[in-house]
Amino acid sequence: MSDSLPNRVAEAAELDAADPLAHVRERFLLPAGVIYLDGNSLGALPAAVPDALHDAVHRQWGTDLIRSWNANDWWDAPARIGDRIGALLGAAPGQVICGDSTSVQIFNTIAGALRLRPGRTVVLADPDSFPTDLYLAESIAKLLGAEVRRVPVDALAEALLVAGDTVAVIAYNHVDYRSGELRDLPGLTAAAHAAGALALWDLCHSAGALPIDLDAYDVDLAVGCGYKYLSGGPGAPAFVYVAERHIAAFAPALTGWHGHANPFGMEAGYTPAPGIERARIGTPPLLSMLALEAALDAYEGVSMVAVRAKGLALTDLFIACVADLGLETLTPTEHALRGSQVAVRHPEPHAVMAALIDRGVIGDVRPPDVLRFGFNPLYIGYADVVESVRVLGDILETGAHRDARYAIRATVT
Ligand SMILES: Cc1ncc(COP(=O)(O)O)c(C=O)c1O
Numbered sequence: 001m002s003d004s005l006p007n008r009v010a011e012a013a014e015l016d017a018a019d020p021l022a023h024v025r026e027r028f029l030l031p032a033g034v035i036y037l038d039g040n041s042l043g044a045l046p047a048a049v050p051d052a053l054h055d056a057v058h059r060q061w062g063t064d065l066i067r068s069w070n071a072n073d074w075w076d077a078p079a080r081i082g083d084r085i086g087a088l089l090g091a092a093p094g095q096v097i098c099g100d101s102t103s104v105q106i107f108n109t110i111a112g113a114l115r116l117r118p119g120r121t122v123v124l125a126d127p128d129s130f131p132t133d134l135y136l137a138e139s140i141a142k143l144l145g146a147e148v149r150r151v152p153v154d155a156l157a158e159a160l161l162v163a164g165d166t167v168a169v170i171a172y173n174h175v176d177y178r179s180g181e182l183r184d185l186p187g188l189t190a191a192a193h194a195a196g197a198l199a200l201w202d203l204c205h206s207a208g209a210l211p212i213d214l215d216a217y218d219v220d221l222a223v224g225c226g227y228k229y230l231s232g233g234p235g236a237p238a239f240v241y242v243a244e245r246h247i248a249a250f251a252p253a254l255t256g257w258h259g260h261a262n263p264f265g266m267e268a269g270y271t272p273a274p275g276i277e278r279a280r281i282g283t284p285p286l287l288s289m290l291a292l293e294a295a296l297d298a299y300e301g302v303s304m305v306a307v308r309a310k311g312l313a314l315t316d317l318f319i320a321c322v323a324d325l326g327l328e329t330l331t332p333t334e335h336a337l338r339g340s341q342v343a344v345r346h347p348e349p350h351a352v353m354a355a356l357i358d359r360g361v362i363g364d365v366r367p368p369d370v371l372r373f374g375f376n377p378l379y380i381g382y383a384d385v386v387e388s389v390r391v392l393g394d395i396l397e398t399g400a401h402r403d404a405r406y407a408i409r410a411t412v413t
Pocket residue numbers: 101102103104130132133173177202204205225
């Protein structure tokens with residue numbers, strides 16, 4: 001246990017007492033005895049969700065039945081919820097659709113980007129990107145006769161200068177899922193534009209955690225998860241953003257009937273809807289979508305600037321406490337380069353995380369040696385931070401993670 005622990009406990013108590021977002025924690029149903037540092041992977045359950053789902057199942061589905069498409073406005077849910085997500089991303093209404101998975105949205109938007117830049121066949125992507133992004137980029141590139149070049153983010157600006165007029169789109173993660181590094185979205189978007197290319201951002205690890213200002217920075221396309229910081233629930237639908245200036249020419253790969261201009265005309269040929277609705281595909285998972293809609297109530301009256309300030313203060317404190325233990329973090333200490341999660345290196349990450357989870361501190365593990373901790377400022381407090389590191393220090397000091405039961409690796413880490 002570190003000698004500085006009493007000071008850290010006092011520091012955390014002061015920060016919690018002055019926390020302008022402290023009251024927001026009541027908008028979540030957190031189990032007793034748990035410090036939940038995995039809201040960057042699956043957000044905690046928002047208090048508004050159980051009643052909303054009860055209503056969706058019993059009244060809307062059970063009683064109103066198919067009339068709900070009109071009576072309960074199921075039809076407009078993807079655009080309605082898209083606009084609410086858009087408000088958190090700095091996107092004016094009419095540019096975000098909620099639906100499908102991030103993987104599907106990546107496939108669709110890379111196709112859309114290649115078609116928006118005819119004659120250009122190169123997609124620049126991050127070799128360290130979340131794997132699904134690369135798998136899908138390569139699949140759509142193969143289908144459309146394009147090429148994916150894996151360029152580390154630090155070399156991206158230079159690569160744009162060199163590859164210039166061949167690049168259709170840069171497809172990067174806003175926050176690195178493993179290290180927690182925040183990328184320079186404004187600078188790299190501008191660099192893409194200077195080369196005549198588009199910028200597509202995967203916002204999975206930033207949506208709901210920090211202000212993004214998509215419109216202000218002229219981002220072209222973006223996708224992201226509903227189940228991480230937005231806390232929409234397991235398998236919650238994702239979202240896609242298409243900047244207003246691109247919508248009329250945006251031609252996604254998956255042209256399903258919900259994206260048709262006249263879906264109930266049942267026409268034999270496809271005509272895309274004029275607005276962002278063209279990014280819809282097929283029938284959405286309404287129960288999950290309505291759960292996500294209710295989850296967004298947790299953001300009512302909450303400023304994303306305040307969320308960001310608290311996210312940085314929480315991760316500052318966590319990084320300082322972890323340094324007290326002599327552990328190495330992969331996450332940049334510079335605020336401009338940090339999302340809302342921290343990666344701590346340890347040679348036995350699976351055993352250490354299993355021991356932590358057994359003691360009520362929940363994070364996760366990413367290969368090869370990363371203990372990953374996410375801090376959702378809506379429901380994590382400063383005392384949680386200090387207590388979680390106290391438990392970590394105790395495990396490492398006593399060697400509790402060497403217990404044989406922690407050697408068995410779970411399927412999902
Ligand atoms: C950056 C990033 N993109 C995409 C995904 C996954 O997308 P999907 O919801 O389709 O599984 C994740 C999941 O953790 C992610 O971190």
